[in-house]
Amino acid sequence: MRVLHLGFEDPVMPGAGGGSVRTHEINRRLVSAGFQVTVLTTRYPGWRERIQDGVLYVPIGFGMGRNRLTRLLGYVVRVPIEARNRRTTTDLVVEDFFAPFSTMAAPLWTQRPTIGIVQWLHAAEKARQYKVPLQWIERLGVRKHRRLIAVSAGIADRLEALNPGLHVDVIGNGVDPGAWTPEPRLGQDVLFIGRLEYGHKGLDLLLEAWVQCCDRIDGNLLIAGTGPDEARLRAAIHDAGLSNRVRLLGWLSGDKKFQALSHARLVVMPSRHETFGLVAIEALAAGTPVIAFNIPCLREIIPDGAGWLVDAFDVAALAEEISRRYLQAGLAEASDHGRAFAAGYNWDGLADLQAEAYRNALTQLLEKGLVQQQDSYEERT
Structure with missing residues (x-):
């Protein structure tokens, strides 16, 4: 099958999120299984x-993509043109949902069978942030799709509420095998890894909680990542008098990221919303317990005994939980339980599920109006 993946974010771009990691890990396995995959991304x-691991990456847009706005605008303008130019060499188009409005309603303009992958569904939050009704674009786009893949049951429920006629396959994210390589160590520091974005990742809530509990903790708060609110974060750390208790590590990937996860005492995810929470699964695989707010999606991947959930956005409760669990005996048992749970998130098995979802989608969508493509596809398969 020839797949054109509208991937938006390139995994090698500094600051790229977990969604681009999932895109690549699935696609490289599909290529090994005989698929041809081209991924269109923003420029940077x-x-x-x-070509990376057999996957062709084509950044599109204008210029160098030096900031978020030019990357977004360049991609939005160019992707329909690129999809049209490649339609004769494409069997299935895959649309990744992306910020700030989730979907460009790709089935309307691709002229090919199209399925969406939903790793981001937060247009309502962005609408409040930017004072623009982005949620209506999201709603319209979801209603134009017939089949979607969601990375969690919580997201699947929201999609089906927006479009009751949808078929949604739930296929989660996997864990890089490198997460199991470092030996877990009961470290001294509390770790946050993620995009430095206040509204989404809850960095403001994390700093407020740290102010309340850091005097009861021996280690420091380590923050790893890059993002649009880095300058704001640095200023907030200074203003709160936390410069000696918070360290910014920059963007970590690969072995450095997994070593940071395995050597932390606790990983904290103060997100206001998530579609999956890959960092949580990676932390459990690395043997470090996770503390997070009790929100949809995160509650699916933090089991009892491997981490702890706090009432959503309760800063005092988060501070208390960090200080309590930091001193708790038995963290080694939590580490073992977390690693056993994370072992179920295997990229090979997930890629097999996604390949089957693609085949089913292509068959169904061809039957519903694009039958003229069936002969050529069957000849190749």
Whole structure:
């Protein structure tokens, strides 16, 4: 099958999120199984067209994509044109949902069978942030899809509420095998890893909680990542008098990220919303318990005994939980339980599920109006 994946974010772009990791891990396994996969992404400083693990990456847009706005606008303008130009060499189009409005309603303009992958569904939150009704674009786009893949049951429920006629496959994220490589160590520090974005990732709530509990904790708060609110975060750390108790590590990936996860005492995810929460699964695989707010999606992947959930957005409760669990005996048992749970999130098995979802989608969508493509596809398969 020839797949054109509208992936938006390139996994090698500094600051790229977990969604682009999922895109690549699934796609490289599909290529190994005989698929041909081309991924269209935004441009960014240093971008180049390349083949990585058999997957062709084509950054599109204008110029170098030096900031978020130019990357977004360049992608939005160019992706329909690129999809149209490639339609004769494409069997299935895959649309990744992305910020700030989730979907461009790709089935309306791809002229090919199209399925969406939903790793981001937060247009309502962005609408409140930017004072623009982005949620209506999201709602319209979801209603134009017939089949979607959601990375969690919580997201699937929301999609089906927006479009009761949808078929939604739930296929989660996997864990890089490298997460199991470092030996877990009961460290001294509390760790946050993620995009430095206040509204989404709850960094403001984390700093407020840290002010309340850091005097009861021996280690420091380590914050790893890059993002649009880095300057704001640095200023907030200074203003709160936390410069000696908070360290910014920058963007971590690969072995450095997994070593940071395995050597932390606790990982904290203060997100206001998530579609999956890959960092939580990676932390459990690395042997470090996780503390998070009790919100949809995160509650699916933090089991009892491997981490703890706090009433959503209760800063005092978060501070108390961090200080209590930091001193708790038995963290080694929580580490073992978390690793056993994370072992179920295997990229190979998930790629098999996604390949089957693609085949089913292509068959169904061809039957519903694009039958003229069936012969050529069957000849190749």
